[in-house]
Amino acid sequence: xxxxxxxxxxLLAVLLLFAIPDxxxxxxxxxxxxxxxxxxxxxxxxxxxxxxxxxxxxxxxxYEFEFYVEAMDLTRFPDERYHQRLMEFLHEKxxxxxIDLIVAIQLPSFDLLLKHGPESFHNVPVILYSQDRRLLGxxxxxxxxxxxxxxxxxxxxxxxxxxxxxxxxxxxxxSGASRFDRLLEGIAREEFRSFENxxxxxxxxxxxxxxxxxxxSLLPEDSVVFYxxxxxxxxxxxxxxxxxxxxxxxHASVPIYSVSETYIDSGIVGGRLISxxxxxxxxxxxxxxxxxxxxxxxxxxxxxxxxxxxFHARELKRxxxxxxxxxxxxxVRYRDYSVWETHRWQIVWVVSILIIQTLLISALVTSLRRQxxxxxxxxxxxxxxxxxxxxxxxRIMLLDRDFQILRVNAAVASSLALPLDQILGRHCYSVVHGxxxxxxxxxxxxxxxxxxxxxxxxxEGKWNAWLxxxxxxxxxxxxxxxxxxxxxxxxxxxxxxxxxxxxxxxxNRAVLASLKNQVxxxxxxxxxxxxxxxxxxxAEQELSPLLAGLSPGESYLEVCRQSVHAPAxxxxxxxxxIHSVLDGNRETxxxxxxxxxxxxxxxxLMKVMPFKTPEGGVVISxxxxxxxxxxxxxxxxxxxxxxxxxxxxxxxxxxxxLAHEINQPMTAILCNAEAAQRFLxxxxxxxxxxxxxxxxxxxxxxxxxxxxxRIRTLVKKEIPRREAVVINDAVRETITLVRSACFLExxxxxxxxxxxxxxxxxxxxxxxxxxxxxxxxxxxxMRETPPALRRVVIRTAxxxxxxxxxxxxxxxxxxxxxxxxxxxxxxxxxxxxxLGMGLSISRSIIKAHGGTIWAENNEGGGATxxxxxxxxxxxxx
Amino acid sequence: MKDxxxxxxxxxxDPSVLRSVERFLRSAGYQVRTxxxxxxxxxxxxxxxxxxxxxDVKMPDLGGSNSRSIWPIERSPFPSFSSPATEPxx
Numbered sequence: 001x002x003x004x005x006x007x008x009x010x011l012l013a014v015l016l017l018f019a020i021p022d023x024x025x026x027x028x029x030x031x032x033x034x035x036x037x038x039x040x041x042x043x044x045x046x047x048x049x050x051x052x053x054x055x056x057x058x059x060x061x062x063y064e065f066e067f068y069v070e071a072m073d074l075t076r077f078p079d080e081r082y083h084q085r086l087m088e089f090l091h092e093k094x095x096x097x098x099i100d101l102i103v104a105i106q107l108p109s110f111d112l113l114l115k116h117g118p119e120s121f122h123n124v125p126v127i128l129y130s131q132d133r134r135l136l137g138x139x140x141x142x143x144x145x146x147x148x149x150x151x152x153x154x155x156x157x158x159x160x161x162x163x164x165x166x167x168x169x170x171x172x173x174x175s176g177a178s179r180f181d182r183l184l185e186g187i188a189r190e191e192f193r194s195f196e197n198x199x200x201x202x203x204x205x206x207x208x209x210x211x212x213x214x215x216x217s218l219l220p221e222d223s224v225v226f227y228x229x230x231x232x233x234x235x236x237x238x239x240x241x242x243x244x245x246x247x248x249x250x251h252a253s254v255p256i257y258s259v260s261e262t263y264i265d266s267g268i269v270g271g272r273l274i275s276x277x278x279x280x281x282x283x284x285x286x287x288x289x290x291x292x293x294x295x296x297x298x299x300x301x302x303x304x305x306x307x308x309x310x311f312h313a314r315e316l317k318r319x320x321x322x323x324x325x326x327x328x329x330x331x332v333r334y335r336d337y338s339v340w341e342t343h344r345w346q347i348v349w350v351v352s353i354l355i356i357q358t359l360l361i362s363a364l365v366t367s368l369r370r371q372x373x374x375x376x377x378x379x380x381x382x383x384x385x386x387x388x389x390x391x392x393x394x395r396i397m398l399l400d401r402d403f404q405i406l407r408v409n410a411a412v413a414s415s416l417a418l419p420l421d422q423i424l425g426r427h428c429y430s431v432v433h434g435x436x437x438x439x440x441x442x443x444x445x446x447x448x449x450x451x452x453x454x455x456x457x458x459x460e461g462k463w464n465a466w467l468x469x470x471x472x473x474x475x476x477x478x479x480x481x482x483x484x485x486x487x488x489x490x491x492x493x494x495x496x497x498x499x500x501x502x503x504x505x506x507x508n509r510a511v512l513a514s515l516k517n518q519v520x521x522x523x524x525x526x527x528x529x530x531x532x533x534x535x536x537x538x539a540e541q542e543l544s545p546l547l548a549g550l551s552p553g554e555s556y557l558e559v560c561r562q563s564v565h566a567p568a569x570x571x572x573x574x575x576x577x578i579h580s581v582l583d584g585n586r587e588t589x590x591x592x593x594x595x596x597x598x599x600x601x602x603x604x605l606m607k608v609m610p611f612k613t614p615e616g617g618v619v620i621s622x623x624x625x626x627x628x629x630x631x632x633x634x635x636x637x638x639x640x641x642x643x644x645x646x647x648x649x650x651x652x653x654x655x656x657x658l659a660h661e662i663n664q665p666m667t668a669i670l671c672n673a674e675a676a677q678r679f680l681x682x683x684x685x686x687x688x689x690x691x692x693x694x695x696x697x698x699x700x701x702x703x704x705x706x707x708x709x710r711i712r713t714l715v716k717k718e719i720p721r722r723e724a725v726v727i728n729d730a731v732r733e734t735i736t737l738v739r740s741a742c743f744l745e746x747x748x749x750x751x752x753x754x755x756x757x758x759x760x761x762x763x764x765x766x767x768x769x770x771x772x773x774x775x776x777x778x779x780x781x782m783r784e785t786p787p788a789l790r791r792v793v794i795r796t797a798x799x800x801x802x803x804x805x806x807x808x809x810x811x812x813x814x815x816x817x818x819x820x821x822x823x824x825x826x827x828x829x830x831x832x833x834x835l836g837m838g839l840s841i842s843r844s845i846i847k848a849h850g851g852t853i854w855a856e857n858n859e860g861g862g863a864t865x866x867x868x869x870x871x872x873x874x875x876x877x
Numbered sequence: 878m879k880d881x882x883x884x885x886x887x888x889x890x891d892p893s894v895l896r897s898v899e900r901f902l903r904s905a906g907y908q909v910r911t912x913x914x915x916x917x918x919x920x921x922x923x924x925x926x927x928x929x930x931x932x933d934v935k936m937p938d939l940g941g942s943n944s945r946s947i948w949p950i951e952r953s954p955f956p957s958f959s960s961p962a963t964e965p966x967x
Contacts, residue, residue, distance in 0.1 A: 664891050671897035678904035693900060700893055 028064040031100045031291055033057075034124075036109040039231075041071030042360060043241050044262040045276045046105065049129070051352065052280025053103070053287070060288050068094070074108050075178060075231050076238040084116050091118030101287055103127045106180075107136055110145065125296045129283050131260070131274055134187045135180070146296035148283045152184075152259045153307035154191040156272035160309065161224050161257040162198060164269075164321050170200045170223040170425065172216070174248060176230030176239070177206035177476045184228045202404055202425065206476040207483065208234040209247060210382055211398060215406050217251040218424050227258040227268060234474065234482065242266040255319045261310055264333055269319060270311030277349060278306035395488040398474075401481050403428050403438065412488075415463070428486060444484065447471040451481060457491065466495040518547055518622040521611055524582060526557035529617065538622070543597040544604055546574060547622055556620070570595075574606070581608045581618050592625065603629035639844055640720065646837045647769050650776065651714055654737065661707045661737075665700035672697050710737060713765055714772075720763045720848075727760055727767075727796050727804055727869075728753040734771040735794070738779075746787025747779065752795040757804060760869055766845045767869075770853075773838040774808040774865045781812025781863065799868050803851065807866035814857045823855055842867075884928040886921075888912045898931060 037046050057065055102124050104110040110128045126145040130136050133149040162168060175185035185205055192201055204212060230244035242263055249256050249267020261273040282304060290296055309327050313335035390410035398407040405428050413420060423431055429438045438444050443454035455470035468491045474483040512519060518535040522528055529552055538547045548559040560571045570593055577589035590607040603626045611617035676693045679685050735749055782790045791811050799805040824843045846853040846867045853867035885907045889895040895911050902909045912918040
């Protein structure tokens with residue numbers, strides 16, 4: 001900044017040397033003029049304007065001038081607070097100085113003055129200068145200023161370019177992203193409308209500089225560039241006025257035309273160029289009138305066109321443009337210094353320009369060196385970027401806002417198999433799809449609508465490929481779309497892989513769906529991952545509270561916990577089972593349960609197995625075992641009936657013995673009663689005797705009743721049930737029933753009953769049935785045994801802590817080997833009149849109680865039948 | 878009819894029955910002697926007084942109806958009765 005200020009000082013010094021060397025007068029009134037310039041002070045346009053302005057003022061010999069210049073650099077520092085502070089600073093700076101006139105260059109300077117200008121400036125007359133009235137918008141909105149404008153000859157320049165390049169059919173219009181750039185672009189678009197039947201226009205607006213320079217290097221033949229202005233590029237980088245043009249022209253593959261004289265040595269061929277020098281002179285004339293006392297707002301100021309045909313000799317030569325084809329009066333610069341002699345008016349200024357430029361150059365040497373370094377770094381970075389861009393497999397296209405291709409990477413070029421010049425500048429859809437509009441499945445329409453990223457996966461038959469297409473809009477500061485980044489990735493392989501996975505998943509689903517069992521898969525937390533069709537249907541029919549209608553994501557454990565329909569304890573049992581498998585405490589868990597469904601009672605076998613994946617979990621399957629279960633229940637019923645029948649038969653076998661058991665007390669009662677009658681008929685009856693008789697009668701009657709009760713109990717058909725049974729009582733009762741039935745000469749029944757045996761939980765009648773059966777068998781086995789040796793030992797004992805052992809040992813013939821194997825089979829009997837069901841039924845009874853029954857031969861002859869009954873609960877009989 | 882000297886011997890292993898039969902005979906004016914087993918009866922030194930025997934043939938120490946052939950009662954001077962008149966169980 002300091003260096004730039006020095007440059008300006010030097011410039012002013014030079015001007016002074018030119019203007020006031022022979023003016024010794026110090027008595028002229030002194031006028032102080034403040035020039036507000038929005039950009040940097042060394043902007044060429046401004047330098048020239050300043051020259052013209054100063055020249056014009058000094059041509060008047062009425063005043064002595066002091067110039068104050070504020071180059072405010074507003075483009076690079078757009079912050080509102082800076083603007084405010086700046087004006088406060090100027091207020092302080094110029095506090096002791098009486099300013100006579102302010103010249104606001106361009107609208108931003110004027111706006112700033114209007115918005116934040118200090119009070120001390122309020123009554124100072126203002127001249128507003130702009131290159132073109134159209135850049136000011138509505139002139140009525142500019143109060144209290146004399147407006148000096150030139151007129152940009154955009155039409156004239158384009159007309160010239162078309163005449164000089166008869167084959168041209170396309171014009172690339174370059175403009176930047178700053179407010180000024182866009183304003184100018186807007187004016188140009190208006191102007192170009194009348195040319196649309198002659199040439200096609202493509203606007204390269206608001207692009208990042210790197211894109212722009214690369215793009216202009218690839219422009220097709222038969223096109224020209226119309227350069228408007230780039231004060232800021234698409235990346236927000238600010239450029240001094242001709243700086244951007246210099247970068248662009250260095251890369252441009254076609255001639256560049258523009259509208260300002262300041263660009264003439266920055267790489268343009270030429271054009272109808274406005275002269276800032278002339279504009280400065282115009283402003284100077286107006287300044288003199290104001291200083292002479294005219295009101296700024298009263299001034300009638302016609303727009304003056306200062307544009308002239310100006311060309312650069314080197315550029316003409318470069319593009320092969322013959323001077324004879326130039327319009328009459330064209331000014332070809334840098335051709336031949338002698339020519340300048342014929343342009344007397346300009347000579348002075350050209351010389352001064354040269355001097356100024358020399359000074360500027362020397363002042364900027366360091367800066368240029370640095371710039372070169374920066375450029376090298378930029379180029380390196382650009383090269384790296386380019387390499388990256390070209391080496392990615394994804395196909396990337398940069399499009400302008402009309403979907404014309406600005407740029408593509410190597411992947412696009414190779415996939416399209418087209419040379420670059422048949423790709424660039426054309427509409428992407430016409431290049432890729434050969435259509436006049438984007439294809440219906442292209443996400444670009446949505447991108448335009450939402451001004452944001454869009455993507456789609458599209459099948460492209462041309463390549464038999466699935467493409468992932470994404471489109472991102474490039475937005476300028478005003479959030480308008482200036483172009484698109486169009487990226488295509490070939491996702492065919494991924495798509496095919498996904499399809500393969502999909503097919504495999506479909507296969508798995510089909511397997512699951514085909515299972516008749518109801519299957520659910522839970523994760524480690526018991527959340528449902530999947531259920532099969534059978535599960536779903538059963539849930540709909542509400543077959544079981546444990547087959548709830550679950551969709552993936554619900555917690556099965558929670559459903560079980562809250563199941564109100566489940567029989568008491570069922571949910572807890574299931575939860576414990578699932579947890580035990582989930583925690584790895586057991587490999588599998590299965591159990592059967594019954595429940596009521598709308599179609600009647602049902603039985604299910606539920607199995608919980610570990611889900612063998614790294615994530616773990618369980619597989620739950622339900623199998624409807626209602627049919628099997630009802631068959632089992634039916635069989636059990638039959639067995640019970642058979643048990644009953646067998647019991648009846650057994651009791652039938654006992655009939656004579658039982659009759660004896662009842663007859664004995666009956667006989668006693670009868671004898672007692674008759675004896676009592678006789679005793680009572682005596683003269684002195686022995687009443688004590690009679691009383692004893694009556695006691696005996698009562699006792700005998702009770703005894704007979706007890707026998708009858710026991711028989712009835714055995715004969716009665718009752719549903720098996722669990723009750724507390726003292727084993728020794730059951731054994732003794734049974735012995736009294738059989739004692740007379742087992743009448744064998746010399747038979748002794750010996751009780752070896754264990755003491756303090758725990759109470760059993762079992763069916764009393766069935767237990768007696770078993771004991772009865774074993775006793776009858778053992779007596780039957782001793783028919784051939786000598787009477788003195790006939791002996792049955794019935795023993796009860798605690799087998800271990802968990803069961804009770806009952807054994808019946810006889811001294812009979814023993815069991816031969818063949819019989820031993822088939823002893824417990826139904827209908828197997830060794831007795832001539834046996835039914836063959838006794839032991840078979842006994843075994844099923846003991847088994848139902850969770851015990852076992854077996855037979856063995858004794859060492860000293862005879863056999864022992866034993867059974868155990870568990871003390872804790874076995875299965876329900 | 879009732880001979881003071883005549884004694885009825887009753888053998889039965891069922892004490893209740895034995896007692897009632899003893900009372901029944903005693904109320905009819907007989908002298909009664911009771912035994913709970915056949916061996917007790919046989920070991921009893923009975924005189925040659927007139928009498929009769931009431932015997933329960935289904936006692937463990939007797940062979941039931943078979944016992945008659947092996948029993949010394951065959952040679953006894955008084956008639957014997959079996960009671961009750963039941964068949965032994967098979």
